[in-house]
Amino acid sequence: MTLIESLKAIVGEVNASEAELDRIAYGNAKAVVWPSNAEEVHKIVMLARRAGVPITARGAGVGLRFANDIIVDMSKMNSVITVANDYVEAEAGVLLDDVNKLLKGKVFPVQPESAKACSIGGMIAANALGIKAMEFGKTGKWVEEVKMVDGNGICLTLKGDALRHVVGLRGATGIILSAKLRLSDAVERTAELLKFNTLTAMQEKLDELKNDADVRNIEFMDEISSSLLGFGMASHLIVDYAGDKGMLKGAEAKEAWDARKQLPFVLGQKRYLNAHELQMPLESITRFLNLLRKDEVPCYGPIGLGVLCPVFRDDSSFASRTDYVYRQFNAKKRKTSNPETEKRVLELKAHYDPKNILSRGKFI
Amino acid sequence: MKCVECGLCKGKCPMVRAVLKETASPRMKGKLHNMERADKLAYFCALCGMHDKECPYNADVPVIKMREKLVKNGVELSKTKEMVENIKNHGSAFKE
Known part of the structure; x- marks a missing residue:
């Protein structure tokens, strides 16, 4: 056969x-x-x-x-098993959008830009980052339990610390069957859309916001990004607050974030399709953004986490020298694979997939 | 703009929702169009317009043009031929 x-x-x-x-x-x-x-x-x-x-x-x-x-x-394992008050249990192939539609007064707080089409299993395997990452973190933070078949063919249920053996490992240790995800209350935040004529002014405000206990999310959009979204040719920060501190409330706050959600696609329409996700030291941000501005490279990201995403066109000359530039700014490209992760995956593989049949080549 | 193959059209495509296979997706049609390849798969579309509505890049996946090209090259489904004949002879695609 x-x-x-x-x-x-x-x-x-x-x-x-x-x-x-x-x-x-x-x-x-x-x-x-x-x-x-x-x-x-x-x-x-x-x-x-x-x-x-x-x-x-x-x-x-x-x-x-x-x-x-x-x-x-x-995709064919697409049943929502349970919708409870504080958790939802679903098979790996269920789309996040379908889960969202079932929830009343609760949300799964990690909402990636691909939320309309991404699956629960894929989000866990990639440990996907959502749009309000500073407040909600990555998908893994909200995973309570994962059922998977490992490389030995054994069906396992992982909980607690053991979730680190599957979340973000891109299927290298097992095929995710289903997961139990914790839900959050659907809390409405107030927001502020702050405009800056200089990056220095933005950096000063950023330092202030980082020490504000009411701030929940800080998202950066550079001049090119802001202009494409119709906010005008200046850098902007969208700031989310707990409580009533923000000027934008309800639909207005949602509108600002909805515009931000569209940004990667608006940039894509202008052929900016190659986004790099960088972890930046806060003190390097202004100098780095000035450099990008000279080369007309748009940039956005959850700056409150020190994460920035410059986006390149395929023919960008800057894109060919990024490794050199990133080293100058101590910026770390957030890769799927790095020596530490590879070492960890190798150890886990010895236990869960000794024949290395799962997601071969993703890490090792 | 040509299809960038992001797959964000898939979630609401009725064909994908029905068969749960990537092969049925608008992305696959975009991929074939990018490859300048004509295939009967272009008929595997409800023409509901959902992929145009859902595409965040406003990419062009011209399913009708792809079908037109197939017909010009003599590639048709027997059922579509039958429907054309029914329209000609009975004024209805379904002969009723």
Whole structure:
């Protein structure tokens, strides 16, 4: 029996394919398989183990899109299991947008820009960052429990500290089946849209805001970004406050954040598609932004966390020398993989996936 | 603007919601269009316009033009041929 025949024997004729169009759709995959339940995922992993064939789980494909493996598309595992007052439990293939629609008076607070299409499993695997990251952190902060099938084919439930063995590891230790996510109260914040004619003035205000206990989020938009959003040719900060401190309330505050949510796409329409996520020391921010401004590179990001995202066009000369420039400013590019993560994944792999069949090449 | 293949159109596409496969997605059609490749997959679209509405980049995934190209090259589905004949002969795509 060939591999594809074996896969079809597990999931049924129409749920496994090596047809050319399916392989193209999944980024030059060797084959694609669409499991419907935990038992099928277990059998797929056991088959891959026996055959020594790498497999990569995939959610909605809005982050990870390319893998020259057998792709395990989790889209058919799309049931919301429980919606309770303070948590929701859902299968990996459920879209965040579908979860949002079920919640009343509560929210899942991490809302990435891809919220309309991203899946719960994908968000956990990538430890996705949302739009108000300073207040809510990454997805992992809100994960209570994960059920997964590891590289040994064992179905596990991870909780507490053990969640570090799956969150953000891009499927390297296991295929996420379902997760229990904590919810937050849907609290309305007041906001302020602050305009700055100089970056020095912005930096001074930023220092002040960092010491303000009522501040929940600080988001930066440079001149180009602000101008494209219709805010005028000046740098801006959107500041979220607990309580009534902000001038923008209700719909007005929402409008400012909605505009910010659109920013990556508005920039994309101008061919600025290559965003770098940088962790910047606060003292370097002004000098760095001045440099970007000279090269007309737009930049935005949750500056309250010290994170900035310059965005480049493919033909940008600046993009070719970023590594050198970032070193000058002690800016760390937030990569999927770095030596520390690789070491940690290697240790975890020895336990969860000793044959290294899962997400091979993502880290090791 | 050509499709940047971000996939944000997928969540609301009725074809993707029905079959739950990337192959059915507007992104796949955008990918084929970017590859200048004509394929019958262009018929796998409800023409509801949702992908145009949802695309945050206002990208052009011209499904009807893709179909037009297929027809010009003699590639048609038997069912669409039947529908054209029905319209000609009975004034209704469904012969009723």
